[in-house]
Amino acid sequence: MSDLGTRLREARERQGLSLTQVALDTRILQQSLVALEEGAFQRLPGDVVIRGFIRNYAQYLGLNPDEMVELYRSERGVTDPIRVVPVTKPPSTRAYVLPSFFGVFFVTIALIGMSYITLNAVGRIGDRVTPIALAAPTATVPPPSPLPTSAPTLTPLPQPTPTPRDSFIAIGDPPDELDPSETTNTVAGGVDPDPVLTPTPAAPITIELVIPNVRGNENSWVRVQTDGNTAFEGVMRAGEHLNFSAQRRVLVRAGNPPDVLVTVNGIRQGALGPNPGQPVDWPWPPN
Known part of the structure; x- marks a missing residue:
């Protein structure tokens, strides 16, 4: 019987925990917990991975x-x-800049030529359309009316009835019904009211x-909360990445905070803590 397995099993039994409950809390398979307590490391x-299981199981107990x-x-x-795999260096490729330069040069020349032709065509069309638009209609002058032989009788003009400031005079057909979404509120004097500022949601x-x-x-x-x-709640392994978002x-x-590195909004913050095996709480934004 393994001394390590005996200490793990006795600590679990003193706390009244079952292997099923421990497996749910630590995310370690029950058969792996049995192998640890029996010292059957070959299984x-x-x-x-074994050291990670032992560290997490010990912290839990x-x-x-x-x-x-x-x-x-x-x-x-x-x-x-531990196997060291040599890093293979990718073959270097030479970039040819000369053909790319000539391609950009010819494309630029072609765009300049097309712009020049288009502007000339638009100018010729405008020269033919402008005289027609500027031609003014000829006004017809009516013949003068004969002068009256007697003095005209002065008739008092009717006084106009004052209308309230907020009333409207309908002339011709009534306008189409306005869409409430297209109307704009104005105050007296034709001045628009101050716009209502809506709060911008936090990033x-x-x-x-x-x-x-x-x-x-x-x-x-x-x-992670x-x-x-x-x-998320579980065991992170070496080489594993986890991403989360919150409002x-x-x-x-x-x-095991020294081995866990954290990045916030693309900015690296470093390790979660300095002491191995000492759990820490890391909040963001910082308290």
């Missing part, structure tokens, strides 16, 4: 994750070797979490 994936990982290393002895918050896939980084348990709702607030809790 688990790789060394990195309130144990020291670093102590549990060291106990695992002392029991297993040799861990899986959304975009959060990116990543554990770089480099040597030394380990998995971490992470919980956006606008008060839990958007007002984001709260991130991580069990």
